[in-house]
Amino acid sequence: MVLPDSMVAAPLVSDWLDFSQPGMVGIKTGKVEFGQGILTALTQIVAEELGVGFEKCFLVTASTGISPNESFTAGSLSVQDSGSALRVASATARAHAGTNSYWDIEKGVGWAIPANPDAILKNPSDYSLVGLSRNRIDLDAKLKGITHFIQDLRPDDLLYARILRPPNRGSTLVDLSLEKITLSTEIEKVVVDGSFVAVVAKDEYSAQSLVTKLAQVAIWNQTPAGMNNASLMNFLDSALAESKVLQEFGENKTELPHQASYSRPYLSHASIGTVTAVAQWIGEMIHIWTQSQGIYPLRADIARALSIDPQRIFITHVEGAGCYGHNGADDAAFDAVLIAKHFPGRPVLVTWSREDELGWAPYGPAMKVHLAAQVDDSGEITHWSHRVRGNGHSSRPSTLASPSMLAYSHIENGSAILPAGDPPQPRGGGTGRNAIPLYDFKNSLIVEERLSEMPIRTSALRALGAHLNVFAIESFLDELASRTNQDPLEFRLRHLSDPRGRDVLTKVAELSSWGKELPEGTGQGIGFARYKNKGAWCAVVAQVDVEEDVKVSHLWIAVDVGLVINPDGVRNQIEGGALQSLSWTLKEQVQFNDGAVTSNNWEDYPILRFSEVPLVQTEIISRPTTPALGAGEASIGPTAAAIANAVNRAINVRVRNMPLTVTNIMASVE
Amino acid sequence: MTHLSTTLDYMADFQIRVNNKVVDVDCDKNTPLLWVLRNHLNLTGTRFGCGTGLCGACTVLIDGTPIHSCDTPIWAIGNKSVQTVEYEENSTLQRIKSCMASEQAGQCGFCLSGIMMRATAHIDSLATLDRSSIADALDGHLCRCGAHNRIIEAIRQAGS
Known part of the structure; x- marks a missing residue:
């Protein structure tokens, strides 16, 4: 066996486990919690493999120089990456200890021994912790309201900062007109660096109040051009792009008889809490507290932006509000560093306003997919062509040729943020994620076209390209089934030999009583994918009622994540992913006017409300002897497609452009 | 003053x-x-x-x-x-917290403080505690993680 990827740079047992407290096990993971329950699942894995009590384990806070470098917590890979590494480290420790205690060895020769990839792992049939639901270790503090989130940090001498952002992309500061405002005694300083403006105060209300006043008087050199709502489709169609063939086999026909195009708009992360960071300059050192998904890449990019040695930066992770990809967390960390520099020795906490959060964080890219197919006389698909276009899905720190934190594009010595790239194909790709269908088509051509101009900053949002790619594939399958008078479920099964895929489809059909009679205006639709074609299998049936608008009344979900670590955790992630996808699919779109995002508040960027939430039933198909797969993103694409297919069955209208609002439904009536 | x-x-x-x-x-x-x-x-x-x-x-x-x-x-x-959510002497609030824990009603948990305060008032108002009345009471509260159904169920249990 080879070492798990995460262990290549951190090969010792002591890189992962800390036995320095007698009777206790410190778990050192490079992955971070942001609401997905990962720390609970990792604790189950370690406790199980070491044979110690769950309550004897604690998580060592992720910090640079202490935690293993596991790059980003992303892509539903934490259980695969960190889980595998911790399992091997624990199995090595167990074998090495034999009848001795872990803590005696710690006091003696220590645990700086290489992890053994061939260490005997516990047999899954002997598991007593893994595979059983376990309460989350983070929920108690969240319910009590005690200090937990990064917003709650209150170190001594703390100052609070807020940022004044430019009125639109590309505008530069001419004059702040500070002389027009009488500053309150609570204001410490207004920091200006190029077009980066921050207000620092003794409390957050004072800082925010001054930002509001400055917004009214500051003079900017505004560039009138930029993205508008109406120009989006044209941009997607005409922008320069880098083209890549992801799959090609069999006959390549230029004209296929069935054709359709699908799209989604830019989407916001829209977390309920706004991103926050704390920074403190102490002599030559900079200490940053951040909710970033990748403390090491962030350290490297901040060091690059400041032209300093990364060793001068120490980063501690602190949980923020829900995180669904590359949001403004890294930006806020760099904001805090820039501001705190003016207050040597003092910590400065930066919280973004709601308008900053919805108006300036990176967006999930708008995308377009063009599909074409040929079906033979027996109703079998013979040719399949998929072309996906859009901006890249990653502008994460240290992944581009220059720093990618927002403020770097505003400060005097900075530069514009370069167009987003995509994660490498072995990690699932970005634009082309799930563009290759899991179905058995004889002739296939799959092409991704990543745009090389980026008017609006884009980056990773949960499931990346899989949201639209699966939406498109699964919508088109229903269209083809309908044109050839076949049942959508049977049509899928006829083209799918993958046994675990067939199982989730069959299971979800059973859960939803697929095929039952439904009243007029009500419809059921189905959607399926295997996330990244190598992660979890997931099938969803949605039931909708369409009157004035679309109401989703039920979702049935069948999922196969291989070995299940924490069943309740998996259900929570799968259901959460489905409801977030429902929200994107039915309601969400970022709106623009001349390069300014106008959907920067909850009225203009509405998300799913409690009264709109369907009943959800999730069934997990357990496979204890197969590898554990991530659950965070698997339900996103299938849910989106299931809803569109259900709408079609309810009112016989095929909506190909998300979101499925009344406007887009009306525009789709043929 | x-x-x-x-x-x-x-x-x-x-x-x-x-x-x-x-x-x-x-x-x-x-x-x-x-x-x-x-x-x-x-x-x-x-x-x-x-x-x-x-x-x-x-x-x-x-x-x-x-x-x-x-x-x-x-x-x-x-x-x-x-x-506020920190108050330990409100028995309705404490009951809600314990039901939220047993239902594992939350992911990131950032929305929960506000929701629990609203739910305390809703339960204390002696309103009918079915799914739709709870959902309506919480309609001004946003949850982005998709923990809605668990939250509704926890509140229903806390009030019954």
């Missing part, structure tokens, strides 16, 4: 009752209760989400009635009693 500060802002000393304790706060009279709690009193369980009363994250009880602390200035509190 009120005095003019050295600037044009009106600074004042306020006495307010929070979680059954009387506390002194010296701040601008227009300071929203949210920032009084978070910055001046170090009660950080009440969350900032939007500052405009559109997400519910900052909800607290004032004399038992849920309000958005982000757009309620401190001068408007007067003698009324403020309860």
Whole structure:
């Protein structure tokens, strides 16, 4: 066996486990919690493999120089990456200890021994912790309201900062007109660096109040051009792009008889809490507290932006509000560093306003997919062509040729943020994620076209390209089934030999009583994918009622994540992913006017409300002897497609452009 | 007590009752209760989400009635009693917390403080506690992680 990827740079047992407290096990993971329950699942894995009590384990806070470098917590890979590494480290420790205690060895020769990839792992049939639901270790503090989130940090001498952002992309500061405002005694300083403006105060209300006043008087050199709502489709169609063939086999026909195009708009992360960071300059050192998904890449990019040695930066992770990809967390960390520099020795906490959060964080890219197919006389698909276009899905720190934190594009010595790239194909790709269908088509051509101009900053949002790619594939399958008078479920099964895929489809059909009679205006639709074609299998049936608008009344979900670590955790992630996808699919779109995002508040960027939430039933198909797969993103694409297919069955209208609002439904009536 | 500060802002000393304790706060009279709690009193369980009363994250009880602390200035509190998520003497709130824990109702948990305060008032109002009445009561509260169904079920259990 080879070492798990995460262990290549951190090969010792002591890189992962800390036995320095007698009777206790410190778990050192490079992955971070942001609401997905990962720390609970990792604790189950370690406790199980070491044979110690769950309550004897604690998580060592992720910090640079202490935690293993596991790059980003992303892509539903934490259980695969960190889980595998911790399992091997624990199995090595167990074998090495034999009848001795872990803590005696710690006091003696220590645990700086290489992890053994061939260490005997516990047999899954002997598991007593893994595979059983376990309460989350983070929920108690969240319910009590005690200090937990990064917003709650209150170190001594703390100052609070807020940022004044430019009125639109590309505008530069001419004059702040500070002389027009009488500053309150609570204001410490207004920091200006190029077009980066921050207000620092003794409390957050004072800082925010001054930002509001400055917004009214500051003079900017505004560039009138930029993205508008109406120009989006044209941009997607005409922008320069880098083209890549992801799959090609069999006959390549230029004209296929069935054709359709699908799209989604830019989407916001829209977390309920706004991103926050704390920074403190102490002599030559900079200490940053951040909710970033990748403390090491962030350290490297901040060091690059400041032209300093990364060793001068120490980063501690602190949980923020829900995180669904590359949001403004890294930006806020760099904001805090820039501001705190003016207050040597003092910590400065930066919280973004709601308008900053919805108006300036990176967006999930708008995308377009063009599909074409040929079906033979027996109703079998013979040719399949998929072309996906859009901006890249990653502008994460240290992944581009220059720093990618927002403020770097505003400060005097900075530069514009370069167009987003995509994660490498072995990690699932970005634009082309799930563009290759899991179905058995004889002739296939799959092409991704990543745009090389980026008017609006884009980056990773949960499931990346899989949201639209699966939406498109699964919508088109229903269209083809309908044109050839076949049942959508049977049509899928006829083209799918993958046994675990067939199982989730069959299971979800059973859960939803697929095929039952439904009243007029009500419809059921189905959607399926295997996330990244190598992660979890997931099938969803949605039931909708369409009157004035679309109401989703039920979702049935069948999922196969291989070995299940924490069943309740998996259900929570799968259901959460489905409801977030429902929200994107039915309601969400970022709106623009001349390069300014106008959907920067909850009225203009509405998300799913409690009264709109369907009943959800999730069934997990357990496979204890197969590898554990991530659950965070698997339900996103299938849910989106299931809803569109259900709408079609309810009112016989095929909506190909998300979101499925009344406007887009009306525009789709043929 | 009120005095003019050295600037044009009106600074004042306020006495307010929070979680059954009387506390002194010296701040601008227009300071929203949210920032009084978070910055001046170090009660950080009440969350900032939007500052405009559109997400519910900052909800607290004032004399038992849920309000958005982000757009309620401190001068408007007067003698009324403020309860926040940290308050341990409210039996309805404690019951909700225990049901939220048993239902594992939450992911990131950022929205939960406000939701639990709203739910406390909803249960105490003796409203019917079925799925739709709870969903309607929570309709001004946003949850992005998709924990809605668990939250509804926990509140239903807490009230029954």
